[in-house]
Amino acid sequence: MIRRAAKLFAFATAVLLAVGACSGAGHERSAIVVTTNILGDITRAVVGDQAEVTVLMKPNADPHSFGVSARQAADLERAGLVVYNGLGLEEGVLRHVRAAEGAGVPVLAVGDGVHPLRYTVDGAEGQPDPHFWTDPRRVRDAVDAISKHVVDHVDGVAPEVIRRNADRYRAELDGLDASMRERFGRIPPQRRKLVTNHHVFGYFAKRFGFEVIGAVIPSGTTLASPSASDLKSLADAVRAAGVPAIFADSSQPDRLARVLADQAGLRIAVIPLFSESLSEPGRGAGTYLEMMRANTEAIAGGLSAG
Known part of the structure; x- marks a missing residue:
């Protein structure tokens, strides 16, 4: 009798452990980990309440240099889906994505599916430009890719809900794109010239008819540094173009932009933009849509003044 009871107890324990293991595995497969906060906001808009979304990058961080903790690295390897920008953006996190x-x-390099542009270096095409989110139409492509991968790889989501969320968000992106085109349409073509802290607005310029005169840091990453000759060349270009403002990323000090303004010998405004990171909620760029609307007004106002 005792032997039979012991066998029954062992069987029941094994069943409970198996159920617990299945439950834990299911939970892990349903988690989505996103590297950057811009993509995190877009992913949350698509996913809604269908799955947990963890975003690694904090507000106001630099996507080129932010790192992750050991716990976050473990979260990546336990995720049901990892969503990252790709195209060389997350320089401090990429090895952890590769490990996962x-x-x-399953991992999704969103940038691969948005018809990426390439930097132009001395008249030749260089590395892919990862800053596609400055064009809302490319973000539409990102929504397509994210929604498909969530449906295909994340357990427990309702595909019809994911698709409905994606449709709704694409409509909001269409409205954003139309409002930006209308706002920039009031700026004379000869004033649609940009100087920024580093090369981040290639997609934006192509979409909305701007010319990028140059960048204080002549690179697609904030980890590079300008030389004295770089600053002089750009200062000469600023002087020749009569640019009324320099736009500096809000997550980076604008010291270099001010140095350029001094070298150009011009009284020129330095205007902050939320170009590479969202802010905390209530600080001007808590969501992607809010960030783009804020940047639209900042750019339009800076180039229309004077």
Whole structure:
């Protein structure tokens, strides 16, 4: 009798452990981990309440240099889906994304599916430009890719809900794009010239008819540094173009932009933009849509003044 009871107890324990393991695995497969906060906001708009979305990058951080903790690295390897920008953006996190992929986690490099542009270096095409979110139409492509991968790889989501959320968000992106085109349409073509802290507005310029005169840091990453000759060349271009403002990323000090303004010998405004990171909620760029509307007004106002 005792032997039979012991066998029954062992069987029941094994069943409970198996159920617990299945439950834990299901939970892990339903988690979505996103590297940057801009993509995190877009992903949350698509996913809604269908799955947990964890965003690694904090507000106001630099996507080129932010890192992750050991716990966050473990979250990546336990995720049901990892969403990252790709195109060389997350320089401090990419090896962890690769490790998760090597461990069998589905990963989505969003930038690969948005028809990426390439930087132009001395008249030749260079590396892919990762800053596609400055064009709302490219973000539409990102929404398509994210919604498909969520439906295909994340357990427990209702596909019809994901698709409905994606449709709703694409409509909001269409409205954003139309309002930006209308606002920039009031700026004379000869004033649609941009100087920024680094090369971040290539997609924006192509979409809305702007010319990028140059950048204080002549690179697609904030980890590079300008030389004295770089600053002089750009100062000469600013002087020749009569640019009324320099736009500096809000997450980076604008010291270099001010140095350029001094070298150009011009009284020129330095205007902050939320170009590479969202802010905390209530600080001007808590969501992607809010960030783009704020930047639209900042750019339009800076180039229309004077």
